[in-house]
Amino acid sequence: MKTLGRPFWIAVGWLMLLTVLAVFASWLPLEDPHEIGAAEARLGPSSSHLFGTDALGRDVFARTIFGARISLLVGLLAIAFGMLVGGGLGIVAGYFRGVTDQVISFCFFTLLSFPALVLALLITATIDRNQWTVSLTLGILSIASVGRLSRANTIVFAEREFVQAARVLGADSTRIITHELLPNVMIPMGALALLGMGIAIVAEGSLAFLGLSVEGDAVSWGKSIVDGSQARDLENNPNVALFPIGVMFLTVLALNYAGDRVREYFDVRETAF
């Protein structure tokens, strides 16, 4: 019997912990992450400021927890959007083939041929940047790669006899896609979703460096890292940047590991042939 293993549960535990902290951040006894000059600037880690304070005297621990709200949300929404649009289009293209496939694949290639950063700049520079639009931007960027994976997987399964068998048992195309192909394609897609969430979280960080992450005083991991990234700070108070970096690193690692284990665990076909 296959098991997910202890490291998987540690990874999931970490993600759960972060999620709970992020959701209930407002009710936790944390410093105000926005208040400038609440404490002395550039303090090292101590018992009153676990991760220290940044150049503006804000508590880095509180900023990391509140930052998790936006970073996790953006990661989740971005990949959910990519899965919904890209995954859906990919299945349709892979199942119907022909002209449908050509049109959809052409769209994927068009998306892929744009340098991702330029596309992201184009979108974020022209609209209000809140967590929804940043998610949307990253979601659009993920459509092509998610879509191509779902298309490739669909083609593999659509040629199996069970699809024809479903047809002779009276299933129409919609039913074949939802009942026969989707459950099969979901497995690699689920793993990709976890991986993609990690990528989206890092991508939000990249946008933050360009000043194109969420606007105003909203906190994200990317923005917290940027706040601690001046050469002077990195030299004298590395804690300001390193703590959010560490948390982001552990989160992405946990997501990747969990994704891989989930794929192995649910892949009943691995033992089939």
Added chain:
Amino acid sequence: MTFTLEQGEMLGIVGESGSGKSVTAKALMNLLPRTAEIDGRVRFDGEDVRALAAAGSRHFWGVRMTMVFQDPMTSLNPVKKCGEQIAETLRYHLGHGRVAAMKAATDLLEQVGVPEPGRRVNQYPHQLSGGLRQRVVIAMALACEPDLLIADEPTTAVDVTVQKRILDLLDSLRKERGMSMILITHDLGVARGRCDDVAVMYAGRIVERSSTETLFDRSRHPYTDALVRSIPRIEQPSHARLDPIPGRPPELIDPPVQCAFAPRCRYAQADCLESVPPTEGVGESHEFACHHPANTPRGREALANNVAAGVTAAGLQISYRKTR
């Protein structure tokens, strides 16, 4: 090709690989790829099957007419439990509730001779052997008690003991339910033992069709005749040479204008190379497509001429060997 199947009867379609057996089945089930050029008509109980399909008739496939595929390894969805796959059909077509459908699925598995059906319904296809999987596939096909079942070599992937059990099972279900069946096979023994009628296919055509008994005892088409002769018989002395058919089937990319079997036929005459023989006796109990049918005066004369010359009109060397 033209053929009719009565209710409760079993038609066997035999022929070598590439003769068009599976394509025929897929044409009947309206499963041909979109690139196929289709003419002709399939009538089921007076209704045009393709018109029904085009009209999006939801409860026709699977309920009235269905098919069992050759390979049980790929005809089940790998990520769904066996019981679920059977139950799904029942829920979709007959509107069973979840629990009732599961119960019915278990009963069906029991009927098709799956041991411990209560446990099997909760197993995934990869946990079952080939024979069991084929029975699950058959249970799925039979779930809605179809009027016509097309079985495309249902026993090629399983060993002979399982083969017998599956064929017995299909036979008894056919008798119990008055279901019609088309059995596609390349095993002449199976066709002879199980079918009411047999159609022999060669190069995409039915070259001979009649009741099983007539076909095997008084075959008219030289191909059928040669097939029957090539079956090893128990009364032959051991190490007796089998009587093979020389050559290989024609490429159908560019179909010949002559009789497709002529190059391999011991009866071939000049006229066989000029035209495709029309099918004689269409609609009657015995039809065949040959200019010089075996076991008739014309055929005997043709064979005698070829044997005397030592070569057929198509250039096939023959040496007369006494058979039977």
